[in-house]
């Protein structure tokens with residue numbers, strides 16, 4: 141349980157609000173004169189079951205945290221600390237913003253110092269001989285070794301640790317930077333030992349982490365820095381610091397898999413190459429590249445290519461709003477081999493890059509006998525869902541056409557099939573609108589999964605921020621979600637967001653970032669989710685209003701006040717109607 145949930149569970153909203161407002165029983169709930177606007181007749185309600193409050197006069201509401209924030213004029217962290225103190229919960233203390241930044245700065249410095257330490261050992265130590273021999277066998281020049289700041293880590297448990305401690309870094313800082321590992325007995329030791337070191341730099345040229353390769357046949361061949369405040373593998377691209385100018389200038393980026401692929405390519409003058417540092421490219425990496433170019437070529441080995449193209453190709457295209465091309469490497473070779481054998485073959489290979497959709501078509505067709513009816517159906521079954529995910533309708537039409545001619549049936553048949561598929565899908569969604577389960581198991585009952593799902597989507601796919609939906613902070617019932625939503629809409633990237641948010645929210649933010657999200661149909665899913673959130677808000681509003689009016693009538697005091705409440709009720713009721721209509725219109729129609 142996060143500290144926020146802990147505090148909420150130990151705090152009763154009725155007790156907190158009663159300190160400011162004289163509450164009277166109103167059915168299952170309580171009401172009183174609103175502390176935020178002046179009134180003679182209570183339109184302020186507290187709902188103990190939901191641990192929430194709402195004022196129909198000023199149309200505000202939320203949970204206990206938002207009440208304290210508003211009443212005491214505090215920010216989220218301050219309000220949380222106030223309630224935590226009363227509830228006896230300890231909150232990690234908040235370092236002032238400047239200090240946080242400074243702390244991060246020190247981690248960058250520690251990494252940079254480590255990179256220099258490793259680099260120096262590679263160039264000058266007798267222990268580095270084997271590593272130097274390895275690089276020579278790979279044909280790397282001294283300039284390349286220097287450009288990439290390659291290094292060597294000693295076969296020692298604490299040489300880097302001692303070196304950095306002597307320079308004033310604390311053990312805790314070294315653990316946070318991922319340079320040192322804390323063992324179970326609480327003792328620490330160097331993470332990287334007896335390895336060839338590849339510093340990983342961000343686009344600004346700061347060392348954010350390391351890749352390390354063994355110099356013998358032991359496994360695993362590579363280890364990387366863990367996730368740290370500076371390093372997130374799934375959002376980083378190896379070589380981006382050196383490749384960015386060329387990518388911009390040539391307006392195309394080539395993505396390969398490994399460190400050596402990038403290094404060899406750059407040494408041979410192909411400097412628009414970066415590595416994903418893993419078999420599959422992530423959408424966050426694609427988003428990073430999009431700032432430099434919309435044109436992306438994936439250099440894939442024959443084994444991995446099929447899956448990558450099938451599963452993720454279209455989502456990359458949707459992010460880039462452009463076609464993604466693929467190059468399939470000769471069997472059993474990686475770009476490093478290809479370029480070292482014959483550098484001239486690389487540009488030729490790149491020139492043969494094919495649109496990822498065409499490749500997917502060929503791959504599917506190659507395994508089928510398209511003179512057979514059964515195999516025709518199979519081809520449609522496999523390819524149509526991929527085509528359905530395309531955002532660009534013109535390209536979609538092109539590939540529907542292509543699929544029709546591949547299986548030699550009329551394009552209208554394929555289109556009808558697409559319509560059918562979409563109807564099934566939307567029906568399935570309507571029947572089971574439950575979002576995917578979060579990666580971590582235990583979730584407290586209090587949390588609101590729908591709003592968290594919506595937020596998780598928005599955080600993972602920042603491009604959704606520009607989708608036109610009527611999403612407002614108040615639709616998020618829990619303050620921590622409201623807080624993250626508001627801050628996210630005002631920031632560009634995750635690190636800026638983290639800087640903006642109170643430290644007590646980070647844990648919650650991390651859990652949102654770890655949600656298992658669907659790989660495709662992102663935008664419609666997000667729109668649905670946002671619409672549902674809004675609908676839920678107004679439905680709740682209406683139910684509560686009806687309840688208040690019923691009580692009012694019972695207590696006879698109706699008259700002018702009742703009329704006033706009803707008048708206020710009109711706008712939300714209209715909006716609710718609008719949402720329902722919109723929901724109906726949005727249901728995809730079969731194409732004609």
Ligand SMILES: [Zn+2]
Pocket residue numbers: 174175176177184195196197198199
């Ligand atoms: Zn009010």
